[in-house]
Amino acid sequence: MRNVLEMLERTAERLPDKTAVADPNTSLTFVELRDAAQAAGSWLARHGAKPRTAVAFYLEKSAPAWAAMLGAVYAGGFYSVIDVRQPESRVAEMLKALHPAVVLTDNEQLSRAHELFDDADCLLACIEDVIAGDVDHDALDAIRARACDIDPLYANFTSGSTGTPKGFVASHRSVLDWAQTFTATFGIGADDVMGNQAPFDFDATNKDVYSSLLTGATVQIIPRSYFSNPTQLMDYICDREVTTLCWAVSAMCFVSIMGGFDYRVPTTIRRVLFSGETMPPKQLRVWQKFVPDALYANLYGPSEVTCNCTYFVVDREYANDEVIPAGKAFANERVFLLDDKDREICEPDEVGEVCVAGSCLVMGYLDAPDRTAKAFMQNPANGRWLEPMYRTGDLARYNENGDLVYVSRKDHQIKHLGQRIELGDIEAAAHGVEGVERACCLYDSGRKRLILFYVGAISRKDLKETLRVRLPQYMVPNNTKQLDEMPLSKNGKIDRAALAAIGRIKR
Amino acid sequence: MDITLDDVIEMLEDIQEDVDYETCTTLIDDHVLDSFDILAIVSAADDEFDVSIPAKDIIPANFNSAQALCKLIQRLADED
Numbered sequence: 001m002r003n004v005l006e007m008l009e010r011t012a013e014r015l016p017d018k019t020a021v022a023d024p025n026t027s028l029t030f031v032e033l034r035d036a037a038q039a040a041g042s043w044l045a046r047h048g049a050k051p052r053t054a055v056a057f058y059l060e061k062s063a064p065a066w067a068a069m070l071g072a073v074y075a076g077g078f079y080s081v082i083d084v085r086q087p088e089s090r091v092a093e094m095l096k097a098l099h100p101a102v103v104l105t106d107n108e109q110l111s112r113a114h115e116l117f118d119d120a121d122c123l124l125a126c127i128e129d130v131i132a133g134d135v136d137h138d139a140l141d142a143i144r145a146r147a148c149d150i151d152p153l154y155a156n157f158t159s160g161s162t163g164t165p166k167g168f169v170a171s172h173r174s175v176l177d178w179a180q181t182f183t184a185t186f187g188i189g190a191d192d193v194m195g196n197q198a199p200f201d202f203d204a205t206n207k208d209v210y211s212s213l214l215t216g217a218t219v220q221i222i223p224r225s226y227f228s229n230p231t232q233l234m235d236y237i238c239d240r241e242v243t244t245l246c247w248a249v250s251a252m253c254f255v256s257i258m259g260g261f262d263y264r265v266p267t268t269i270r271r272v273l274f275s276g277e278t279m280p281p282k283q284l285r286v287w288q289k290f291v292p293d294a295l296y297a298n299l300y301g302p303s304e305v306t307c308n309c310t311y312f313v314v315d316r317e318y319a320n321d322e323v324i325p326a327g328k329a330f331a332n333e334r335v336f337l338l339d340d341k342d343r344e345i346c347e348p349d350e351v352g353e354v355c356v357a358g359s360c361l362v363m364g365y366l367d368a369p370d371r372t373a374k375a376f377m378q379n380p381a382n383g384r385w386l387e388p389m390y391r392t393g394d395l396a397r398y399n400e401n402g403d404l405v406y407v408s409r410k411d412h413q414i415k416h417l418g419q420r421i422e423l424g425d426i427e428a429a430a431h432g433v434e435g436v437e438r439a440c441c442l443y444d445s446g447r448k449r450l451i452l453f454y455v456g457a458i459s460r461k462d463l464k465e466t467l468r469v470r471l472p473q474y475m476v477p478n479n480t481k482q483l484d485e486m487p488l489s490k491n492g493k494i495d496r497a498a499l500a501a502i503g504r505i506k507r
Numbered sequence: 508m509d510i511t512l513d514d515v516i517e518m519l520e521d522i523q524e525d526v527d528y529e530t531c532t533t534l535i536d537d538h539v540l541d542s543f544d545i546l547a548i549v550s551a552a553d554d555e556f557d558v559s560i561p562a563k564d565i566i567p568a569n570f571n572s573a574q575a576l577c578k579l580i581q582r583l584a585d586e587d
Contacts (some may be wrong), residue, residue, distance in 0.1 A: 227542040228535065228541070228542040228545055228565075228567070229565065229566060229567070230564070230565050231562050231563055231566070234562070250543065251547075253546065254546055255551060256550060257546055257566055258545075258546065258549055258560075258562055259559070259560075259561050259562040259565075260562050262561060263561070263562035263563060321556060403581040417543050418538070418549055433563075447547075448543070448547070459526075460525065463527050464524075464525050473538075478522070478523060478524070479524055480524070480525075
């Protein structure tokens with residue numbers, strides 16, 4: 001296979017009437033999904049979407065949205081979902097990076113989308129209008145004939161240290177290889193129901209939607225708002241007979257801390273595959289108690305290596321002070337540790353940077369060759385042929401079983417609510433505010449709080465209001481502390497340890 | 508222990524500061540607080556007031572204002 005649409009087409013032939021994707025309001029069989037995607041693809045091709053260019057989506061996740069995203073792929077292009085909660089300035093930056101010919105939205109977001117995109121140099125349309133039209137098979141066939149497995153499939157955005165969101169593109173090849181490896185590793189098949197938690201602007205969604213396209217599993221999309229309402233969430237999982245959860249750690253903690261299992265215990269769950277942050281063993285034990293027969297696995301890896309690169313099947317209950325290993329590499333991925341002199345580490349307990357090579361690597365950052373060259377580089381151990389590898393910036397060690405164990409970040413990047421955040425990104429935004437002289441952001445990992453310390457004349461309230469406009473919600477500091485002066489270390493750098501003491505931060 | 512509105516507001520301030528908890532009645536509806544803040548509130552209610560909020564009470568109506576949350580916590584404290 002060289003195009004992800006082949007997975008959809010084969011499954012639509014094999015299981016035409018099986019539900020491919022559903023949300024609380026709608027449901028599409030594999031044939032309906034294919035036909036809607038082909039209609040959207042034909043519409044997009046007629047309206048200026050060119051192969052290897054972006055189609056942007058400004059909407060909440062839904063079954064029709066997924067059909068329209070595959071429509072972008074039928075048109076030969078790649079999709080990129082813009083989170084509707086992003087502030088206007090970030091939406092504008094993303095649009096500039098993508099320069100799509102078309103932005104698709106849904107009826108619910110239409111008026112807001114008009115405000116945001118009417119002045120932009122692109123066409124705005126509703127998915128409801130594009131997935132119901134005619135299919136131009138000749139046009140779609142001509143596009144497919146020229147398709148190549150290194151064509152981009154989607155673009156996602158991560159936090160960047162310069163204060164602007166950084167886009168990267170992933171290829172069909174990465175996702176085709178990932179889907180096959182992932183479903184085979186965990187035995188996901190046509191009788192499975194994926195309970196989709198991840199937003200569509202996250203590559204974690206791949207685990208649900210492409211497992212479905214490949215194997216015929218059904219995706220049940222769980223709306224974001226259900227993660228504020230545990231009874232609604234548990235009812236949905238139970239009533240829709242979900243078997244497989246590929247969830248962020250924070251979503252799992254939501255269920256265990258909110259007493260979701262005291263209300264209702266899902267009996268159909270077979271596997272729980274978690275990622276995004278370090279899993280607190282205390283919360284995992286709650287899951288293991290109520291859903292004892294499920295397989296639990298810790299998945300590790302940044303978006304730049306397409307979902308995850310290592311996994312560890314949880315073999316027992318872990319105590320609160322233990323770290324659940326990140327485990328070993330998935331098949332067809334090379335994962336290794338390099339020390340600070342770029343020598344490979346093979347001995348247990350020696351800490352090095354996690355590096356990854358293989359077809360899983362994404363194709364670099366959009367319009368950022370320097371950043372791409374820094375992160376995606378030739379494997380220094382190989383002087384003989386071209387072997388790109390990705391430097392994750394994560395530090396890890398091997399345990400006595402040869403499993404990788406995550407240690408910390410190399411830089412000031414943190415994981416907050418499952419999102420990767422460069423603390424420098426928040427500081428850059430604060431420095432851009434009139435009345436801020438110096439700013440430093442710390443993360444209280446114990447209480448999951450972002451705390452911004454600053455020196456300057458602006459009031460805390462005004463600073464926070466400005467940051468709310470400039471940063472996505474998950475990056476707005478929970479607390480701001482105004483200081484008369486920044487504590488400095490001997491070499492003149494901001495003394496982060498002293499700030500941690502001022503903020504009573506539990507790391 | 509008597510739990511007052513001021514106690515609850517103090518707890519909320521620690522979770523998300525600079526919100527007008529005295530008057531706001533749409534904390535959830537207007538996304539002032541998100542699901543992770545609710546998570547923090549449930550944990551904090553347990554830590555600070557020794558009250559565990561059951562799943563069936565975690566609905567927007569009980570979290571939309573400091574007043575409603577205070578009533579909920581007082582009721583749960585009385586039931587213990």
